[in-house]
Amino acid sequence: MKWDYYLILITAALLAAIGALCVYATVIYTYSSTPLWTMGLEYKRYVDEMNRYAYLPVVLLLIVLGLCIPKRVVPRVLLFRFSAGILVATLLLVMAAGLETSLAFLLGIALALQACVLFLTLRKSRLVVFERRGHTVQVGSSLLHLGIVLFILDFVALRESGMHIGIFWVSALLMTGGIAISMFGDKNQYPFK
Amino acid sequence: MYQDYISAREMAGVIGQPLMTYASVISLMLAAVSVYYLASGKWFGLLARLLKVQAALLALGFLVLVWFHVQIYNYVDFIERLAVPLWIENEKLYFWALLLSFFALHSCRKDSKVGASAAIVLAVLSTIVYLYSNPFLEPLPKLHSEIIGWYSALGTGDQMFIQQAGGQFYGRVVYYYNSEYMWLHPPMLFIAYASLAITFAACVFMLVGREMRFDEIAYGYAKIGYLLLTAGMLLGYPWAVAAWSGTSWWWDPKINGSIMMWVLYSAYLHTRIYDRLWRLSAVLGIVCFLALVFTYLLTYIAPGIHSVAQ
Known part of the structure; x- marks a missing residue:
């Protein structure tokens, strides 16, 4: 069975894990016994804890995203080694500089990778391969994934920056434009049988 | 008047x-x-x-x-x-x-x-x-009580009281009732909800009837729903930054629910890429809608910053 199939399953599982974390966070939030707890330190601890829990699935999702599309740009073995190296570097950075810096590092690499994918897709390069066929769909998908990475980077590293809302709008446009182009340009119901 | x-x-x-x-x-x-x-x-x-x-x-x-x-x-x-x-x-x-x-x-x-x-x-x-x-x-019971409160304050003739009542109401008017985001963020989400309800119905038939035409229908409505869900959710963000500045809204129940719903619909759309995953895809389409209903109800069952807006 093709490895794309497993990557799709892993992507779905990681997305479901983030969904489950959201349910867990809601339960913790709702059943907190302290009145007006969102005003104090307990709330800060809760936010930090949830951010820590979200870290792993987000990192893995970004790694999978890096594996999914550019699998013909470089040989598969090299791609795996590159991804494993990035993962190790990210985890080392957690110990050296903290969660946010390590995630920002990973997001920076993911952003560069997605920008390359978009560039190659726009040039109709055969180096990149998608699960879905059709140039319009592929451009839309590249825009969407670039937008998602930019959106997370904006949240993680630029929340206090003056450019935060401006970059947010760019990522929002990339995401919604990407969804519109990829979904409404899609004629094939099941590209992979 | x-x-x-x-x-x-x-x-x-x-x-x-x-x-x-x-x-x-x-x-x-x-x-x-x-x-x-x-x-x-x-x-x-x-x-x-x-x-x-x-x-x-x-x-x-x-x-x-x-x-x-x-x-x-x-x-x-x-x-x-x-x-x-x-x-x-x-x-x-x-x-x-x-x-x-x-x-x-x-x-x-x-x-x-x-x-x-x-x-x-x-x-x-x-x-x-x-x-x-x-x-x-x-x-509109909440708005009505606020209007009554405003007119009652006016009726007292007490300038301090009028200013206090007016100030409170004014905050609600600027950031909620008269906010331009209110004309975009909620309706986009409600159109998405309505469209995704059809996806849910089609997914149930796909699971029961095992006919691929139901998947096509489910996907057709999911496309509209997912686009508007994403755009609607994103539009809420700059509004939240402006209106809830300085308040505790990260990992708020409604926001958690919305992210959960969005990632589940993303998972549904990913599983649709392979036809051999049709069963999982149909189950996810149903679970997603249940998550949607749960997210809607979260405003009431898990009060957070969004519930203030009710």
Whole structure:
């Protein structure tokens, strides 16, 4: 069975894990016994804890995203080694500089990778391969994934920056434009049988 | 002016309540005829006609709400005019039901079984609206109490009290009632919810009937739903940054629920890429809708910063 199939399953599982974390966070939030707890330190601890829990699935999702599309740009073995190296570097950075810096590092690499994918897709390069066929769909998908990475980077590293809302709008446009182009340009119901 | 507002509010109830009662009766008939159609394959013509009547009744009721909101704009005398959106408080669920009636009508053209199932979902939603969120029984109770509070403060003639009451109300008017985001963020989400309800109905049939045409229908409506869900959620962010500055809203229940719903729909769309995952895809389409309903209810069952806006 093709490895794309497993990557799709892993992507779905990681997305479901983030969904489950959201349910867990809601339960913790709702059943907190302290009145007006969102005003104090307990709330800060809760936010930090949830951010820590979200870290792993987000990192893995970004790694999978890096594996999914550019699998013909470089040989598969090299791609795996590159991804494993990035993962190790990210985890080392957690110990050296903290969660946010390590995630920002990973997001920076993911952003560069997605920008390359978009560039190659726009040039109709055969180096990149998608699960879905059709140039319009592929451009839309590249825009969407670039937008998602930019959106997370904006949240993680630029929340206090003056450019935060401006970059947010760019990522929002990339995401919604990407969804519109990829979904409404899609004629094939099941590209992979 | 105040008396004109009170009269308009009463009139909205007088005209709208019978419409809502007729709609609830039609809902019961719609549910019965839809179940009978799914069981026997008969009476689809009647079902389609009932669906049209239901949509027309809900649309008429919506026009009454539009008229009432125009009267609020004309007659409520505050620092600035109140341009209150048509989907707040007990109008939200009504608006969802109205949109669902249109989507259900549309889905009947695609597939009669999916249309009948959508009609059942509509019947359930309309009944809930009638019983628990009837916008004509007591139109906009929270806004009404704020307007009453403002006029009461004016009536005292105490400048300190007027300024205090006006300041509180003004904050709500600027960041909630008159916010331009309120004209985009909620309606986009409600259109998405209505569209995704059809995806849910089609996924149920896909799982039961194992026919791929249901997947195509489910995907067709999921495309509209996912696009509007994403855009609607994103539009809420700059608004939240401005309106909730300095408050605790990260990992708030409603935001958690919205992210959960979005990632689940993303997972559904990913699993659709492979036809061998059709069963998982159909299950996810159903789970996603349950997550959607759960997210809607979170405002009430897990109060957070979003509940303040209710």
